[in-house]
Amino acid sequence: MTVMIEKMKKKTRTNNLINYAIVIAAFAVIQVMKSTGNLSSLLNGLLIPVCSYIILAVSLNLVVGISGELSLGHAGFMSVGAFASAFFSKSMLDAIPFVPLRFGLAIVIGAAAAGVIGVLIGIPVLRLRGDYLAIVTLAFGEIIKNVITIFYIGIDGNGIHVSMKDKMSLHLEEGGNVILNGPQGISGTPKNATFLVGVLLVLITLFIVQNLINSRDGRAIMSIRDNRIAAESIGLNVTKYKLMAFTVSAALAGVAGALYAHNLSSLVASKFDFNLSILALVFVVLGGIGSIRGSIIAAVVLTALPEMLRFLSDYRMLIYAIVLIVMMLLNWSPKALELRERYLGRFFKKTAKEGK
Amino acid sequence: MANMLEVKHLGISFGGLRAVNEFELNIKKGALYGLIGPNGAGKTTVFNLLTGVYKPDSGSIMLDGDDITGKSTIEINKAGVARTFQNIRLFKQLSVLDNVKAGFHNSHKYSMFAGIFHTPSYRRVEAEMDEKAMEILKVFDLDKDASYLAANLPYGEQRKLEIARAMATEPKLLLLDEPAAGMNPNETQALMDMIQFVREHFGMTVLLIEHDMRLVSGICEELTVLNFGRVLAQGRTADVLNDPQVITAYLGE
Ligand SMILES: Nc1ncnc2c1ncn2[C@@H]1O[C@H](COP(=O)(O)OP(=O)(O)OP(=O)(O)O)[C@@H](O)[C@H]1O
Ligand SMILES: [Mg+2]
Numbered sequence: 001m002t003v004m005i006e007k008m009k010k011k012t013r014t015n016n017l018i019n020y021a022i023v024i025a026a027f028a029v030i031q032v033m034k035s036t037g038n039l040s041s042l043l044n045g046l047l048i049p050v051c052s053y054i055i056l057a058v059s060l061n062l063v064v065g066i067s068g069e070l071s072l073g074h075a076g077f078m079s080v081g082a083f084a085s086a087f088f089s090k091s092m093l094d095a096i097p098f099v100p101l102r103f104g105l106a107i108v109i110g111a112a113a114a115g116v117i118g119v120l121i122g123i124p125v126l127r128l129r130g131d132y133l134a135i136v137t138l139a140f141g142e143i144i145k146n147v148i149t150i151f152y153i154g155i156d157g158n159g160i161h162v163s164m165k166d167k168m169s170l171h172l173e174e175g176g177n178v179i180l181n182g183p184q185g186i187s188g189t190p191k192n193a194t195f196l197v198g199v200l201l202v203l204i205t206l207f208i209v210q211n212l213i214n215s216r217d218g219r220a221i222m223s224i225r226d227n228r229i230a231a232e233s234i235g236l237n238v239t240k241y242k243l244m245a246f247t248v249s250a251a252l253a254g255v256a257g258a259l260y261a262h263n264l265s266s267l268v269a270s271k272f273d274f275n276l277s278i279l280a281l282v283f284v285v286l287g288g289i290g291s292i293r294g295s296i297i298a299a300v301v302l303t304a305l306p307e308m309l310r311f312l313s314d315y316r317m318l319i320y321a322i323v324l325i326v327m328m329l330l331n332w333s334p335k336a337l338e339l340r341e342r343y344l345g346r347f348f349k350k351t352a353k354e355g356k
Numbered sequence: 357m358a359n360m361l362e363v364k365h366l367g368i369s370f371g372g373l374r375a376v377n378e379f380e381l382n383i384k385k386g387a388l389y390g391l392i393g394p395n396g397a398g399k400t401t402v403f404n405l406l407t408g409v410y411k412p413d414s415g416s417i418m419l420d421g422d423d424i425t426g427k428s429t430i431e432i433n434k435a436g437v438a439r440t441f442q443n444i445r446l447f448k449q450l451s452v453l454d455n456v457k458a459g460f461h462n463s464h465k466y467s468m469f470a471g472i473f474h475t476p477s478y479r480r481v482e483a484e485m486d487e488k489a490m491e492i493l494k495v496f497d498l499d500k501d502a503s504y505l506a507a508n509l510p511y512g513e514q515r516k517l518e519i520a521r522a523m524a525t526e527p528k529l530l531l532l533d534e535p536a537a538g539m540n541p542n543e544t545q546a547l548m549d550m551i552q553f554v555r556e557h558f559g560m561t562v563l564l565i566e567h568d569m570r571l572v573s574g575i576c577e578e579l580t581v582l583n584f585g586r587v588l589a590q591g592r593t594a595d596v597l598n599d600p601q602v603i604t605a606y607l608g609e
Contacts, residue, residue: 005486008451008503208472215471215478216461223447223458230445233407234525235433235462244468290449 016210019293020203026300027199042307048263050303051198052078052256055205057283057295059252062209064281065290066218067245068225069126070134073141074253074280077114079272081254082261083148083180085110086189089262090179091155093190103192107201107258114254117144118247126242129228133246141277148269153180185268186261193262201259202296205252210292212248221245275317282320358421360385360529360561366405366415367585375401376585379415383529383578388555389563390576390593394605398585399565400442403531407439408432420528434462436528440518440535442565448507452498455506455517456489459524492520495557496550512539516547523558530554532564536571544568548575573597581605 030047033039056078063071085106096102117140125136152163156176163169167178180186212218220241224231228238261267283302287294302320359382366379376398383389391399404410406417408429416425424432438459447455464485470478493499496516501509506517515535522530535551536544552575555562566572572579572593579596581588589599596602 002486002490004500004502005453005490008453211472211474212468215468216457216464216466216481217468217471219450219454219458220461222450223455226447226449227445229409229429230441230447230521231458232409232429233433233439233441233445234459234521235430236458237430 012214016206016214019206019210019296022293022296023199023202023206027195030195043304046303046307047195048193048198048259050300051195051202052260052263053280053283053299053303054202054296055256055259056253056280057287057299058202058205058209058292059249059256060280061284061287061290061292061295062212062245062249062252064284066213066225067221067242067249069242069246070131071137071246071249071277072134072274072281073137073139073144073277074249075272075274075276076137076141076144077118077250077253078257078260078276079141079144079148079269080117081110081114081251081257082267082272083186083257083269084113084254085258086186086261086267087153087179089190089192090186090188091177099190099192102190103197103262106192106262107255110258110261111251111254114257115247115251118250119243122243122246122250126246127239138274138277141272141274145269145273148180148185149183151180152178152182154178183268183270185266187266189261189265189267191263191265193259198259201255205255206292208248208252217241217244278317279320282323286323358385359383359418360387360420361406361563362418363406364416366402366412366417368401368405368410368412368414374585376405376412378586379582380587380590381580383561383563385420385561386555386559387561387578388552388576389561390572390579391563391565391582392567392569392572392579393582393588397582399582400533401585402582403439403533403565406432406531407437433525433527436526437531438522438525438527438529439531440515440522440533442533442537444511444514444518446506446514446517446521448505450506451502452493452504452506452509452517453486453489453502455521456492456524457485459521460485460488463526489524492523495554496520512543512547515539516550519551519554523554523560526558527560529561529563532562534565534567536566536568544571551575569597 030039034044056074060071060074063069088109089102089106092102121136121140125132150164152165152167152170154161154170154172154176156172158173161170161172167181170178172178220236221244224236224238224241232238283298284295286302287296287298361381361383363379363381367377368375379402391402393399401410405412408427408431411426416423418424419435419437422435424435427435447458450458464481466477466481490499490502493502496519498513498517498520501513506514509517515537519532519535532551536547539547548571551562551564554560564576576593578591579593580590581596581602583605588605589596589602
């Protein structure tokens with residue numbers, strides 16, 4: 001019988017290893033193309049954004065596929081990670097000249113900031129039964145975008161100055177530095193992100209998510225997803241594990257944001273809008289809800305294709321929306337069935353009685 | 357012998373419907389006890405009250421001397437009550453093995469960090485869980501199916517898996533809601549043997565809801581008959597089954 005368990009374990013292990021291998025192989029191929037001059041500048045410019053989209057998609061899959069909740073504001077967590085990390089990097093530009101240390105810390109800070117916001121949102125919302133998370137995250141995504149836009153923050157010899165009016169009212173002394181400039185966001189973030197760092201962060205994300213899924217905590221998270229009442233009946237703390245999945249996911253979305261921010265010289269909050277949250281959801285649904293590999297592939301394909309088919313770009317969001325709906329309707333995987341039942345089924349039939 | 361379960365004046369209403377009223381129940385430690393009654397009598401509602409799914413609006417529930425009235429489902433499970441459901445509620449997308457391992461969650465622990473980095477404590481605790489889960493699965497003849505998704509098991513096996521999962525929480529009191537529903541007579545007989553075995557081997561007290569009278573009379577020492585949310589008869593199986601009131605209410609339906 002232990003033979004059977006060994007077999008099961010090996011299957012999971014192989015499955016996980018394949019995902020690492022796919023990422024590493026893709027990295028190697030791109031490196032070869034780069035060195036032989038076969039990589040178009042268009043694709044080259046996409047490498048780091050694709051890495052951060054993969055991280056975003058995998059993190060969202062942890063919420064949607066593994067924990068069975070819907071988040072419609074994951075771009076918001078990415079935004080928090082992006083701005084927190086860029087703020088740190090820009091203000092520490094002189095204080096920490098050693099790039100790997102500064103960038104490393106910036107990523108950790110981006111993850112922590114997004115994770116903390118995830119906890120703050122999750123605690124009140126995940127205690128409720130029902131699909132409140134979708135609504136609240138939707139609102140959060142919009143709110144965070146507007147909040148970041150109204151702040152002006154600068155640093156000078158006297159410390160940090162904050163204003164909600166304009167740059168002038170920061171009253172910075174000579175040599176002071178505006179870090180966050182209202183709607184113009186943060187400009188002049190050091191462009192520390194490289195493709196190698198992006199790939200490493202993807203691998204770390206995979207490591208965390210895949211191992212979490214296959215641990216005691218992951219088992220609890222998926223049990224709760226599959227049947228909340230039964231999970232409670234064997235003593236699983238529903239709120240705790242939903243919160244765990246949501247927080248880890250938010251923190252990883254923060255990592256995606258940190259990577260993204262350090263690839264741009266100017267970072268604006270409006271980039272992280274509802275469209276981006278939906279795009280992330282399209283990656284997850286199209287790749288197969290709950291399938292980590294699917295999320296990776298969908299993120300790559302759906303980011304690369306539209307850039308190559310530029311002429312369709314006006315219709316991109318329309319096409320995504322249609323694809324999302326069609327996939328939701330036509331996908332017969334059990335998790336898709338469940339999601340459909342939860343979000344569409346209630347219009348057609350009454351939900352089952354509790355406890356029976 | 358002391359009682360495992362003492363229920364007094366238990367009641368709950370749904371709107372105008374008094375689903376359970378003045379319900380009383382005493383179960384001795386180690387007993388195999390039956391709860392029967394016609395459709396809609398309130399049997400499942402009693403289970404939901406005992407496990408905290410519903411909060412009673414009157415009465416008290418004592419488990420092995422501890423008051424568990426009004427506690428949450430999770431606390432009640434930790435106090436030692438586990439159950440199965442009339443409408444099967446498995447973790448469908450998990451393997452048969454993982455369904456049982458989920459039941460070990462509160463007794464076998466390691467940190468999230470250990471889980472992600474596969475530390476020695478992760479390996480040790482997981483191996484322990486695997487071994488114990490296979491032991492329980494073996495009792496129900498499910499060990500060969502350990503790697504299947506729970507959703508892919510045949511109906512009868514799903515019912516058994518629910519019992520196995522409940523047992524993994526090492527309860528003092530096991531509540532089974534129509535465990536033999538949908539099984540043929542042979543399967544039912546085999547299941548009853550398993551329940552007997554489990555009770556003796558794992559030292560559990562068992563309360564089971566059943567429709568099939570033959571089955572209840574075969575293995576339960578004592579019975580409570582519920583009708584319209586009230587206790588109609590209570591006591592030794594033979595006496596209860598010969599009670600004329602029971603015969604008209606239950607058998608005469
Ligand atoms: N959540 C609820 N809301 C309203 N009414 C309920 C609820 N739960 C149970 N009831 C009602 O309480 C009564 C008892 O139901 P219960 O499910 O306990 O019966 P039962 O004895 O288990 O029946 P069966 O043999 O059919 O399983 C029924 O009339 C039922 O409709
Ligand atoms: Mg019932």
